[in-house]
Amino acid sequence: MVVRDISQRKRFLNSGNVYLPHIAVIEKIIEETPTIRTFHFNIKDDKVREQFTFESGQFAEYSVFGVGEAPFCISSSPTRKDHLEVAFQKVGRVTNAMNRLAVGDEIGFRGPYGNTFPMDYLKGKNLVFVAGGIGMAPLRSLIWNVIDNRAKYEKVTIIYGARSPDLLCFKYDLTDWQKDSSLNTVVTVDRGTPDWKGNVGFVPAVLEKTAPSANNTVAVVCGPPIMIRFTFPVLDKLGFKPEQMITTLEKRMKCGIGKCGRCNIGDVFVCRDGPVFSYAEIKGLASSEY
Amino acid sequence: MKKIKKSDLNKLLSQWQQKYSVFAPSNHGVVKMTAWDGKDTTFLDWYRNTVVPPKNNFLPGMEKMFDIKKDAGYKLEVTADDTKQLIFGVRPCDARALALIDVNFKDGYEDTYYLNRRKNGLLVGLGCTSPCASCFCTSLNIHPAESQDVDVMFNDIGEELLIAEVTDKGKELLAASSGLSDATAADEAKAKEAKEATFKKVTRKINTGEIKERLMPSFENEEYWKNVAAKCVSCGICTFLCPTCYCFDINDEQSKGEAARFRNWDCCSFAVYTKMPMENPREEKWRRVRQKVNHKYNFFPMIYEQIACTGCGRCIRQCPVNWDITQVLSTLPEKAKA
Amino acid sequence: MTDTEKKLQDKAKELLEQGKVEHIIGYAAGSLKFTTTPLITKDKDDARQLVINPFIVNNLSVFLNDIKGKIGIVAKPCDARSIVSLLQDQQVARENLVILGLPCQGLIDLRKVERLTGKDRDDIDDITRNGDKVTVTTGGKTQKFAAKEVIFDDCLSCETPTPPEYDFLFGEPSSATDKELGRKNIKELEAMSPQQRWDFWKQEFSRCIRCYACRQVCPACFCTRCFIEETEPQWLSPLPRWQDNLLFQTTRMLHVAGRCTDCGECERVCPVNIPLRSISKKVEEIVDELFQYKAGMDKNAERFMTAYEPSEAEDLMR
Known part of the structure; x- marks a missing residue:
């Protein structure tokens, strides 16, 4: 996986005005937690919708017209073409406005942008997914992708946590995955409630206890920065090499295409060269600003 | 080569005004390229360089990207700016700066707004005769009185201006212009002499080779960056007035059912520039100062093999606290081990 | 060195040596002439780099919030007022x-010198002040101006040539103020009709590039988050x-009404020359007139914006 290899960048209708979003229609809204929502949506124009392709790990710019634009990963899997999904947390101007939208409303969508999870590299490997909170969104695209191509991969372990049971996202997925005997799905919360029957503990600690073997394994990690910072040392302890740890970074990516300037870490632009990086690559970046 | 009497420049600009929107330096509150008024060429006497760089003509401080109309559903309407601009009096540093912005805006996805204006624009250069004390263009391989980054180049030879075509676009422009006379060998010799004299007037220097060796090793020297950042007030003057700074923000506006998307200049000195709702990777001032210096002299060259600075000196002269990038670049503490 | x-310099060195302060904030020679x-x-x-000359323009109190620990700060009267x-x-x-106080006789406004001489600052060889006279040398020729002609407007309006608060004072106070001349721009604005004033400011603010230098150099603008950066709600575009x-x-x-000390920094740093002091000074005059507060x-003294007199109510609430 080479960060600066831009030949792998997926281009979508790359001629003409790249800043002009496509109109998309919200088809379903799922209230994941009190502050996190998932939209199921589709691009309105038939031709554009049919031509549209993306890979797990890529992101897009979403507009609430008149309010603004913000970047989120595509949280559905490219193996499922019925609609696209995006999950977002209500934290700022655009997400607050997104939270006010209803089924049938239109949003702007442009993308997909950025690189993808290294699908060829993951093939034939054991996979460990480590996610916290809304950090499951990009991983979920990859997890469904893996499930839909299950024969291509070896053992799959999913470790997912949130601060409390009501803050777990994608509960419907978790139920499916826990039923699937080809997956080892461990769900944990930082603090339980009286009716919580599952694990209690921080994600890195639960990862350490689960202790997946590092042999022929790749760990894919996504969550709040604090979780990521504590997860890498645990993986290191378990014998994972930096090349075996993959994450996806979040920055204030305004243009999404490497022009506007603000998402760089050294000479790497997260929107253009990322957002997916191996820990080996991140360690080599000229900055502690990831 | 051609030439024209300075007193006839207004006739030439008037001719051009028939076909182009002609911009020239003016000082209505601030020196910048403004729509030429059809007569005034007195700027030839006082003009050193604009305060607001000519990037403003191609990447304006704010521009509408598209209108957002709502009927049964949303409809986005782009009004392309196809104005044929002719900018007269562009300095070699600023012309090179536009060439540098081109590199980023052409790479990968094309920025149609900017590139469309560039395509429709003509740059008519005017060689410097009295560079400012803050200028250091020569250290960045830019000649203050010569340019390959313009379409046509003018040079002051006393009572007259020597005119050289640089690009095909420039050639066409001159071919369609009347009132020009042929320059003599003596004129050209005069221009050569004047250019050499101007070159020598640029006394501020930086050592780009040394800087290249030192920037990366100095990157993690937090103490150093904290020291050089101390007096920076985090305003946007150095970036907004920089002819090569192209970073921008995108903002929507709506009122009374009308909405539109705009873009406007943004600045890495502002703490909000990288702010996300939950965190900010460059909240601290020294990180922002480090980013500014490194983007120009380290990261941009790593990606595009050119330094994103043309030594125009605006950031030094206009800085409220005299934060001088040439001083900073000459005090980088670390050097790569041999 | 005077x-x-x-x-x-000796005092600053002594304060650092004796551990009485951890930092010194003062002025050093700039990298360009007259800076x-x-x-x-x-x-x-x-x-030993510390200098005192007619070009010590910055209001250094703007740095106080950035720096932790004990600070020795050089302060002209208006800066001391900000402190x-x-x-x-x-x-x-x-x-x-x-506080290392400096009495002040007014700082030289390079833009005024440029205007009067018709020369760019880079072409001027020397500017020296001697009492009420300022001598400008260009290419061997000298021109003399009255100090009043070339000092900043805010210096002409200076309320106190000696810092109102200091621990040590360096130099003798003297002043060359001219209150009328200092509010010349304001007087011109006052003489305009509302429509003319509106047109005037429309033109001036059309040049603004939102670099926020005016805010960044202002010691009274100490909010950690400015209203202009709020997005929920977004007060202004x-x-x-x-x-x-x-x-x-x-x-x-x-x-900044009631906090602005007329240091003039906002106007000086504006890269597009918007006469901001015409607003701030007018506001200062109104505050003084209505509340007798400088x-x-x-x-x-009670802080202007937080102190309340029942007698104010009517005017304030109306």
Whole structure:
């Protein structure tokens, strides 16, 4: 996986005005937690919708017209073409406005942008997914992708946590995955409630206890920065090499295409060269600003 | 080569005004390229360089990207700016700066707004005769009185201006212009002499080779960056007035059912520039100062093999606290081990 | 080096050596003619870089919030007023400051010199002040001007040639104020009809590029998050439209009413030459007229915006 290899960048209708979003229609809204929502949506124009392709790990710019634009990963899997999904947390101007939208409303969508999870590299490997909170969104695209191509991969372990049971996202997925005997799905919360029957503990600690073997394994990690910072040392302890740890970074990516300037870490632009990086690559970046 | 009497420049600009929107330096509150008024060429006497760089003509401080109309559903309407601009009096540093912005805006996805204006624009250069004390263009391989980054180049030879075509676009422009006379060998010799004299007037220097060796090793020297950042007030003057700074923000506006998307200049000195709702990777001032210096002299060259600075000196002269990038670049503490 | 400079340098060095302060904030020579630059240092050997001259323009109190620990700060009268105002607002603690006060006879406004001589600052060889006279040398020729012609407008309006608060004072106070001349621009604006004034400011604020230098150099603008950066709700557009530019500035000016000490920095640093002091000075005059309050003159005075007299109610609430 080479960060600066831009030949792998997926281009979508790359001629003409790249800043002009496509109109998309919200088809379903799922209230994941009190502050996190998932939209199921589709691009309105038939031709554009049919031509549209993306890979797990890529992101897009979403507009609430008149309010603004913000970047989120595509949280559905490219193996499922019925609609696209995006999950977002209500934290700022655009997400607050997104939270006010209803089924049938239109949003702007442009993308997909950025690189993808290294699908060829993951093939034939054991996979460990480590996610916290809304950090499951990009991983979920990859997890469904893996499930839909299950024969291509070896053992799959999913470790997912949130601060409390009501803050777990994608509960419907978790139920499916826990039923699937080809997956080892461990769900944990930082603090339980009286009716919580599952694990209690921080994600890195639960990862350490689960202790997946590092042999022929790749760990894919996504969550709040604090979780990521504590997860890498645990993986290191378990014998994972930096090349075996993959994450996806979040920055204030305004243009999404490497022009506007603000998402760089050294000479790497997260929107253009990322957002997916191996820990080996991140360690080599000229900055502690990831 | 051609030439024209300075007193006839207004006739030439008037001719051009028939076909182009002609911009020239003016000082209505601030020196910048403004729509030429059809007569005034007195700027030839006082003009050193604009305060607001000519990037403003191609990447304006704010521009509408598209209108957002709502009927049964949303409809986005782009009004392309196809104005044929002719900018007269562009300095070699600023012309090179536009060439540098081109590199980023052409790479990968094309920025149609900017590139469309560039395509429709003509740059008519005017060689410097009295560079400012803050200028250091020569250290960045830019000649203050010569340019390959313009379409046509003018040079002051006393009572007259020597005119050289640089690009095909420039050639066409001159071919369609009347009132020009042929320059003599003596004129050209005069221009050569004047250019050499101007070159020598640029006394501020930086050592780009040394800087290249030192920037990366100095990157993690937090103490150093904290020291050089101390007096920076985090305003946007150095970036907004920089002819090569192209970073921008995108903002929507709506009122009374009308909405539109705009873009406007943004600045890495502002703490909000990288702010996300939950965190900010460059909240601290020294990180922002480090980013500014490194983007120009380290990261941009790593990606595009050119330094994103043309030594125009605006950031030094206009800085409220005299934060001088040439001083900073000459005090980088670390050097790569041999 | 003048005697006064020597005394200042010695004192700064002594304060650092004796551990009475951890940092010194003062002025050093700038990298261009007729400029100085803020010197912010912990190193006693840097003290010898300190200068005093008619170009020490920056209001250094703007750096006080950035720096932790005890600070020795060089302060002209208007800067000292800003410090007093910051003390009143409890933004800094007096015991953490050693104020190295400089009496001031007004600073030289390079733009005025350029205008009067028709020369760019780079082409001017020397500018020296001798009492009420300023001599400008260009290419061997000298021109003499009355100090009043070339000092900043805010210096002409100076309320106090000696800092209202200091621990040590360097130099003798003298002043060349001319209150009428200092408010010349304001007088011109006052003579305009509302429509003319509107047109005037429309034109001025059309140039604004939203660099926020006016805010960044202002010691009274100490909010950690400016209203202009709020997005929920968004009070004002971040786009540099003249209407929003004007509204940003008038809001800012109202926020600093009663804190602005007329140091003139906002106007000096504006890269597009918007006469911002015409607003701030007018606001200052209104505050003085309505509330008999001058910012930063007395650290024990009630803060203007937080003190309330029942007699004010009608005018304030109307």
